[in-house]
Amino acid sequence: MKFENAMLEYRLHKGTNLYEPIYYYTTIELSQILARRECEFFIKEGKTYKQLSSSIEGNLFVIYVELFEEAPIEPVEHTERGIKLEIRELNGRQNYPLLSTEYVSNHLDILSIIGSVFTYLEKNEWERDSAEIDEDRGVYVLYVKPTGYLLVT
Known part of the structure; x- marks a missing residue:
C-alpha cells in the first residue's frame, strides 16, 4: 500500500505563503487522515482552526489551517464504545x-x-x-x- 507509513502535519497560516507546523502525527492510519481532511474545523487545546487546504508531500499529508477562535478546553469523554x-x-x-x-x-x-x-x-x-x-x-x-x-x- 502506497501510504502504509502515512504521517499528518497541521500547518498554521502565518502570512503570505508562510506556514508554521503546529501539530505532527507519526502514528496515524490513512483512514483517520482522510476523515480529518474532510473536516473543515479542527479543535485542539481550546483553539478552533479552520481548514484552508491540504496537500501530500510523499508520505506526509498536510492540512493547512488558520486560527478561527479560542474557547475554554472541554473535557474528553472516555468511552470504550468506539x-x-x-x-x-x-x-x-x-x-x-x-x-x-x-x-x-x-x-x-x-x-x-x-x-x-x-x-x-x-x-x-x-x-x-x-x-x-x-x-x-x-x-x-x-x-x-x-x-x-x-x-x-
Whole structure:
C-alpha cells in the first residue's frame, strides 16, 4: 500500500505563503487522515482552526489551517464504545442542538457519514454544512441544516 507509513502535519497560516507546523502525527492510519481532511474545523487545546487546504508531500499529508477562535478546553469523554460522532443542527442561537450520537468502529465509517451531502434522521432529511474533529472532547461533529424533506419508505 502506497501510504502504509502515512504521517499528518497541521500547518498554521502565518502570512503570505508562510506556514508554521503546529501539530505532527507519526502514528496515524490513512483512514483517520482522510476523515480529518474532510473536516473543515479542527479543535485542539481550546483553539478552533479552520481548514484552508491540504496537500501530500510523499508520505506526509498536510492540512493547512488558520486560527478561527479560542474557547475554554472541554473535557474528553472516555468511552470504550468506539469513535464518537455527534450530529448537530447548525443553529448557533440554540447552541447547536444535538440531534444524534453514534459510535462507530473505524474512521472509514466516520468518513462515510461526514462525507455525505445528505443525512436522514427519523426520516427527516438534513443537509451537510460542515464537520469538525474535536480532539479536546475526543469526538467528530457533523453540522447539518434541515431541508424540510421527509423520506417516504
